[in-house]
Amino acid sequence: MTNMSFTRRGVLGAALGGAAVMASGVRPVFAQGAPIKVGILHSLSGTMAISETTLKDVMLMLIEQQNAKGGLLGRKLEAVVVDPASNWPLFAEKARELISQHKVSATFGCWTSVSRKSVLPVFKELNNILFYPVQYEGEESERNVFYTGAAPNQQAIPAVDYLMSKDGGEAKRWVLAGTDYVYPRTTNKILEAYLLAKGVAKEDIMINYTPFGHSDWQTIVSDIKKFGSAGKKTAVVSTINGDANVPFYKELGNQGIKATDIPVVAFSVGEEELAGIDTKPLVGHLAAWNYFQSVKNPVNEAFIKSWKAFKKNDKAVTNDPMEAHVIGFNMWVKAVEKVGTVDIDKVIDTLPGIEAPNLTGGVSKMLPNHHITKPVLIGEVRGDGQFDVVWQTKDLVPGDAWTDHLEGSKDLEADWVTLKCGNYNTKLKKCG
């Protein structure tokens, strides 16, 4: 880069390098050896900042805690924070910067599917590790990515099963409402196939898509109400994303749709989202996650305590993607300790099989398909913005990269240990 110092761009380029030095070299050196760098790739501005900023903070806290324990391999961990600003091409640019300029040993980041898709080629090309902490639509398994959030079989399907059960109200008619992007599209496709297989009639399923940030829900909520008055118990499965949820729930509350009449189960609404709503009219509506803040066990209580202390805010809430980062980070630490190096290929090969405690009292395991085992919990909204766990799977559910409920992915299988392939076709007996 420095060869261009005679051009104006070269000066800029040199300054760019300077920024890297500035970001890395300010703190005192730890123990022996250079610090191990960990990339944090979460939007701190723009539309996604609302969800991603806390994930950056939780990573900073975990790294701080690890350093207090003596770092990793006797070396200090150092966070490199970048802001991809909710801008998808910028995600790719920043990923490249993290890997090739800052030489990070692993990156924790992304929220939306498109941001993950945008950085994927970079991680593959430069061979690095990404831990992706958010529930997503599945249909992917890459060598360089570890998916610590839920796959559809760890969230959507158990939630529907619950609603069909006696305790869930034996729903017979379904509204699948979502924001128009890939995660809801795929999840609803899977759910539709699943419901049809369970004997639900086609006319008993209503699918509705709205744009991002949709704020006028009057018509749709009244449609749901109408759809729900056909004499069969109706439930809503909501894959409505982020910002659109608050007006949606406000409208539900105002139009008097109570959970006892038409329960809404959401996959993208957690403690963080509820913090922005008065939840009293919403009591009884549901969410399906792999973690709730209200889960009672010593590990979780310790985590909540340190989180509140870290944020210096007694009202700070924890949520599912945060837990995913906790699990992912601990797995990475264990893998590095086990193999004794941060060498990317060795860590990637070591990670499958590594176990780390989750915050719900169990021990999650990294699977050969780079997804993890998780419990599935159904929570009911309480008046104070928290959830009551009303149902939970007995065992941990292994994440399934390729769903069995879609035509295209039925025959695919991911296994990076024996098959060394993310999309092995079991019918054709070949990879890809």
Next chain:
Amino acid sequence: MLTMRFLKLIEGRGLVFLAVLTGLMLLVPIGNLAFPPGSPFHVSTGTVVLLGKYLTYAMLAVALDLAWGYCGILSLGHGAFFALGGYAMGMYLMRQIGTRGVYGHPVLPDFMVFLNYKELPMTWWGFDFFPYAMMMVLLAPGLLAFVFGWLAFRSRVTGVYLSIITQALTYALFLAFFRNDMGFGGNNGLTDFKDILGFNVQAQGTRVTLFVLTCLALMGTFIVARVIVSSTYGKVLIAIRDAESRTRFLGYRVEHYKLVVFVLSAMIAGVAGALYVPQVGIINPSEFSPANSIEAVVWVAVGGRGTLVGAALGAFVVNYMKTFFTTGWLASYWLFALGGLFVLVTLAMPKGILGLYDQLRGKFSKPATEPGREAA
């Protein structure tokens, strides 16, 4: 003789600009390919990609400056033309993936497989054929600009009104491309490209080639734009910018002049988008977002409107700032810096960086490069 005319056409600062671009075009590939990593002369692939991205932005800025700086058409929808060109290229690249998609479908891109498409939608036909895709890179933005411009200029929609409806245009496209039913990949857009014309898009050689092509395209754009603005036609454009009604009364068909420059500008933006996509590796509807288009306008304003060189410079400066400020502890403050820059430029440097430079050198630019009056 010809050389003399050329030199006169380009002007001094244009020559510096072309020289810098030529330098970049030659030195960056050498630094990247000839020197091994670790050598002080090595240019990392990351830098090549980054510079390439800036150059496509600079092209968009020059295109916008042509319409705004010289003809007073403030388009808040140029991002749409950029994105359309990008999508045309993206569709070609998607078709090149062939059976290497995760589902291994021979024809359909991955997103169509999991959305249960049975066959390729008509909009995608022909995109596996490179010349057709390149034609669409020009045609899609060009046609849209033609239809839109023809309607708008004929009914004399000007000034703020025009700006607002161009914004409506890009916003409508933004919403439309978000819809998965459109068949363009929805929010995830098009990504995971494999090759272009048989070359691996991630290979160093391909990247460097794309970079060189982008340099050439920017130089070409600049020269074409200079030729236009120095011609008689360009003089009429400036007249329209400064006094539209008067120009019309003098007997010029104002709407024709505007339409031509608008369509040309849209096509250049489309080419910029087409070069942008293989280098960045993704195209998604957020490129249509109104804020992106406004930002492009800001680049032009920052660099100096009505100067062409300034537009490119502005694109570089603002985007470099973005890269610089979004890392490390600065990350939480970069919007302050960006916002502050915009305010500062409009207040303190109404003629942009180039204008400031001229002022500092104590010689004021010619009236032709002065930002003209707008419809108030």
Next chain:
Amino acid sequence: MRILALLRGIGLALCLALVALPAAAQDARPLPDEIVTRFLADSFGDTEAAIGAVAASGAPQAADMLQALGDRRLFISASAKGLFYRDGAGKGFDARTGQPADVPADASAVRLNNRLRGVVQAALGTLTLLSPDPVQRLRAAESVFKSRDPAALPAIEQALARETNARIRNVFEEARAAIIIADTKAPEASRMAAASRIAETGDQDGLALLRQLSAQATGNLKSVIESSIQTIERRQQIRQAGQTVWFGISLGSVLLLAAIGLAITFGVMGVINMAHGEMVMIGAYVTFMTQEVFRARFPHLLDWSLPIAIPLAFIITGLVGVLIERGVIRFLYGRPLETLLATFGVSLILQQAVRSWFGPTNREVSAPSYMSGSFEFIGLQITYGRLWIVVFTLVVFFALLLLLKATPLGLQMRAVTQNRRMAASMGIRTRFVDAMTFGLGSGIAGIAGVALSQIDNVSPNLGQNYIIDSFMVVVFGGVGNLWGTLISAFTLGIANKLLEPFAGAVLGKIIILVLLILFIQKRPRGLFALKGRAVEQ
């Protein structure tokens, strides 16, 4: 009045007697231990059984207990092996005896799920049908309508005989009809009569009930039910049209509210104010802060926080507006397109400033009681929140109109924007008027933020969602014309809602945008263009 009080007194006595009647003999006896142990087990199955037992026990505290259970105020304590509840005011009771008692520290609320919540409501419905509180009676009748528990029939008959409130009477009758029609053992004739009764006044819930039954019914009953369904459906269809128009009006009022401040800063002053959305956002954050103060200091006055937030938001955002005008805009008059760039920068700064201070996440602004829920009006379901916003928008609109047309300041504002030099030579302090006008536009945007905090996210991104729509509204209506803005907002709102059922939310919006672009070709200066030479340059 006195007669009414007397009647109420008699009703109360009767009702107490009735509730107490089965329990009279065992008045002071505590609840059976079995109920307590079942609650203590904290499994949904046990809780369900326990609820049934409580309802059947006839204990005087049964209704209070179930109410508490529904509101998460019923607690189990492992240490005391006991069951406790708090009343609405927070006073503790031992559920076993119904006597006041302290709730132990380790007590945790009994968990419910939706099925149990339904069971609680049904049980509570039967127990509170004779409550002296009309709101409770209404709620009881509604839950009986839903549970259709034949056991509640005698209580309904009793309650019906005494009910004087016509609205509650109607619901009681519907509930009775619902029980009868759902009871397969009831005589067919009375079931048919019940079906017709539901057809008379039934709404969506009635429709749901009838549809459910028509699948099982046979013969005459089936045909009566079918015709009843048709009656309700016909009525619903007419309502549907009205409902759509109402939704459109409501959306239009939101658009108008968001755009009206812009109609001043952009429409009147010609500033392409990209920071307008952020003014709305600041208004919403002022509301949030006001509510926080009320929550902490005067929780009993929480309902007043919104009316108080309105002037606060106006003043604070107005001041921010004046600051922006003095600091930035005043250097840019006559260069509208450059105001766009500068205000875009300002908007980025404001967004990030709010993000740094308040954090990027949503903030909670709760709805005051008078803005929660909904009511029926000639068959239309109208939510209070939306109604208030419509009313509020119109008030703001006309107040602004009055200000511009009937006050000296308004006159000066119009004078300055129409001909700055001439106004200055007439002795108007143009700079002052500029600052005031921009402050006014911003202040109104702030007020809009107060209202929008009720229906949308209070987050740093709030303004972004409205800025484009606001510009469309102002441009469509004709820049510089407040009436145009009004008509344009409602036209766009209603058109959007009319399209939504056919085209879907996204496509509907796209169609509106395309129509708007085409419309501007037809009338390049909007619906109501200012006439005269001033518009040419």
